[in-house]
Amino acid sequence: MTVRVISPGLATSVQDLGRPGYYHIGIPEGGGMDRLATRIANLLVGNEPGAALLEATFMGPELEFTQAATVAVTGGELPPKVNGEEKPSWESFEVKAGDRLSFGYLKGGARAYIAISGGIDVPVVLGSRTTYVLGALGGFQGRVLKAGDELPIGEGMGKAGKSLPAEYRRPAQAPAELRMLPGLYWHRVTEAAGKRFFEETWKVAPEADRIGYRFKGGTPLDFVPREPPFGAGSDPSNIVDACYPYGSVQVPSGTEPIVLHRDAVSGGGYMMVGVVISADMDQIAQLQPHTPARFVEVTLDQALAARADSNAAQRRAEDYLVG
Amino acid sequence: MAQILSPLPGTFYRSSSPDKPPYKADGDTVAAGDVIGLIEVMKSFHEVRAEVAGSNIRFLADNEEPVMAGAPLADLD
Numbered sequence: 001m002t003v004r005v006i007s008p009g010l011a012t013s014v015q016d017l018g019r020p021g022y023y024h025i026g027i028p029e030g031g032g033m034d035r036l037a038t039r040i041a042n043l044l045v046g047n048e049p050g051a052a053l054l055e056a057t058f059m060g061p062e063l064e065f066t067q068a069a070t071v072a073v074t075g076g077e078l079p080p081k082v083n084g085e086e087k088p089s090w091e092s093f094e095v096k097a098g099d100r101l102s103f104g105y106l107k108g109g110a111r112a113y114i115a116i117s118g119g120i121d122v123p124v125v126l127g128s129r130t131t132y133v134l135g136a137l138g139g140f141q142g143r144v145l146k147a148g149d150e151l152p153i154g155e156g157m158g159k160a161g162k163s164l165p166a167e168y169r170r171p172a173q174a175p176a177e178l179r180m181l182p183g184l185y186w187h188r189v190t191e192a193a194g195k196r197f198f199e200e201t202w203k204v205a206p207e208a209d210r211i212g213y214r215f216k217g218g219t220p221l222d223f224v225p226r227e228p229p230f231g232a233g234s235d236p237s238n239i240v241d242a243c244y245p246y247g248s249v250q251v252p253s254g255t256e257p258i259v260l261h262r263d264a265v266s267g268g269g270y271m272m273v274g275v276v277i278s279a280d281m282d283q284i285a286q287l288q289p290h291t292p293a294r295f296v297e298v299t300l301d302q303a304l305a306a307r308a309d310s311n312a313a314q315r316r317a318e319d320y321l322v323g
Numbered sequence: 324m325a326q327i328l329s330p331l332p333g334t335f336y337r338s339s340s341p342d343k344p345p346y347k348a349d350g351d352t353v354a355a356g357d358v359i360g361l362i363e364v365m366k367s368f369h370e371v372r373a374e375v376a377g378s379n380i381r382f383l384a385d386n387e388e389p390v391m392a393g394a395p396l397a398d399l400d
Contacts, residue, residue, distance in 0.1 A: 010331060011365060058331050058364060058392060105393030106332060206333050209365045288332040289364055290389040 001067035003116065005149040006100065009061040011209075014120050014139035014151075015113075017050040018262065019128035026266050027137065029246070030130040033210060033262050033285030034111055036170060036314055037075035041115035043321045044072035044092045046158030051119030052129035054145075056112045058288070060103020061145060063114075065095045070117040070158030076109025076286055091163035108172060109286035118154035134211065134263060168317040175201055175292035176283060178259070178276045180249060181303050185239060185271035189254075193222040197257075197273065198297050205256060206289040210263040213284050214256050215293060221254035221273075232269065239271045247281055248272040249295070257295070259284060277303040279310035325375050325399045329390045333364030335371075337386040345386070352378045353399060360384075360396060371396060 017038060018031025032038030032055050039049035047053075054061070060078050072092040073080045080087045081102050087093045089112075095101060103112070122129050122140050131139025140149060186194065202215035223236035231240040237253050244250070244260055250270035251257045259276050261284060276284065277298060287293065298306070329335065337345040337360050347359050353373045359380065361368045377399030384396045 010369070058333075105328065105330070106391075107393070110332075206364045207366050288391070289334070290332070 001065075001069070001153050002150040003153055004064040004066065005145050005147055005151065006062040006064055007147055008145040008149070009056045009103075010059040012054055012056045012061045012145045013131040013133060013143075014052050014122055014129055015055040015131065016052045016129045019126050019130050019132070019138065022126055023266050027126065027132065027135060028262060028264050028266065030128070030132050030138075030262050032113055034075050034113065034282045036282050036317070037111075037113045039314070040090070040164055040317060040321070041072050041074040041113040042119070043318060044074070044090070044158070044162050044164065045070040045115045045117040046156060047115060047117065047119050049318070051115070051154075052122060053113055053115040053120060056103070056114060058106055058110060060112060060114075062100060062102040065097060065099050065101070067097050068157070069095055069153065070160060071095055071101060072115050072158075072162075073112050074115075074164075075111050075113045077107040078109075078112035079104035079107065080114075088163070090169065092158055092160050094160040106288075110288045111285050116153055117158040118156035121152040121154040132263060162321065164317060164321060168313075168320055170282065170313070172286065173283070175294050176287055177294050177296050178280050178284065179298045179303065179306060180274045180276050180295045181298055181300060183248070183272050183274040186273055188223055188226070188236070188271050189273060190222045190224055193219075197221065198295055201292050201294050202257065204287045204289050204291045204293060208287070208289065210261055212258040212260045212264065213287065214258045216256045218257075221251055223254060237271050238269050241267055241269045243267045244272065245275055247276040247278065249274050249276060261285070277306055279303070279306040325377050326395045327359060327371065327373055327397045327399065329362055329371065329384070329392060329394045329396050331362045331364055331369060332390065332392045333362040333369075335384045335386070335388050335390045335396060336361040336363065336368070337382065347380050347382075347397075349381050351380050353380050362390070373399065375399070
């Protein structure tokens with residue numbers, strides 16, 4: 001069966017849990033930016049947690065089904081509607097042949113995950129169905145959806161009425177607190193500027209996307225004076241090119257921190273003040289432009305403990321759904 | 324009376340560029356499909372169009388104002 005795209009939304013793409021193993025040659029892992037919401041949406045419709053689904057950013061698509069299917073929407077609060085009638089989020093529901101799935105205005109968060117029973121059956125490229133838009137790779141023709149696209153859907157039918165209670169979901173924070181481990185280049189920043197970096201409240205810039213989340217509104221960083229090393233540029237935020245980890249926080253010219261996310265470029269010449277810990281990466285996926293956010297300094301031990309907590313929370317949610 | 328809502332969260336602009344006049348001024352008449360402003364988000368600009376015709380448009384959001392999805396941008400008679 002296929003699902004026809006009546007209107008695509010703003011930037012709706014096919015995602016799964018990503019394409020690990022190629023970042024060293026410049027192809028990012030990708031995948032749903034909110035990994036928990038990706039896994040749960042799939043489990044709600046009876047798919048494997050890593051099946052391909054749609055990630056809709058800020059605005060939902062309108063889709064027409066040619067056959068019956070089970071659908072679930074998780075992540076940001078983007079209210080699903082079937083033939084205009086509102087349906088719950090974080091709960092599976094049935095659509096019949098000819099039904100239209102559309103969405104109301106985004107009420108909270110930033111990205112919704114739309115899982116369809118059977119999964120979206122686009123070709124597997126380098127081990128994944130994830131779309132890497134910047135590289136025109138994978139997903140549906142390597143791009144975001146357009147009106148008129150016909151998405152192939154796999155075999156499978158779930159059950160309506162399966163839901164994940166709120167206590168198993170990640171609560172939203174205001175301001176968002178992004179825990180950060182200071183990194184290799186932290187010494188480039190003066191002590192006073194480093195202290196201020198963690199004290200101030202930043203705001204998500206409208207440019208934030210799957211590649212990186214930019215923040216603004218804080219005081220520009222002051223740098224420790226230096227002689228630029230051979231191969232680095234003259235800007236004090238320049239370094240000799242290095243690898244960029246997921247979650248790394250670069251601050252070009254010391255003005256606006258950018259947290260690299262799932263479609264990150266793999267290297268470049270900006271110093272990174274640290275990395276946002278893995279446990280807080282999903283939360284970034286749900287930040288709208290202009291949302292206040294703070295960076296909170298943690299140690300490696302605290303980061304590892306947070307990762308263990310986050311993995312345990314994911315297991316509890318999945319155990320609730322699959323037993 | 325009709326209201327024009329922002330389809331997206333982002334930054335609202337009343338004109339296509341800083342040196343251009345606003346698409347619509349308060350009191351103007353609007354035809355269905357007319358562009359009344361832009362929303363900037365994710366490094367792109369999205370036109371906001373009136374879904375219905377109306378008269379005496381009154382803007383509720385300022386130029387360069389941060390808006391949420393569903394935020395009222397203008398009233399129409």
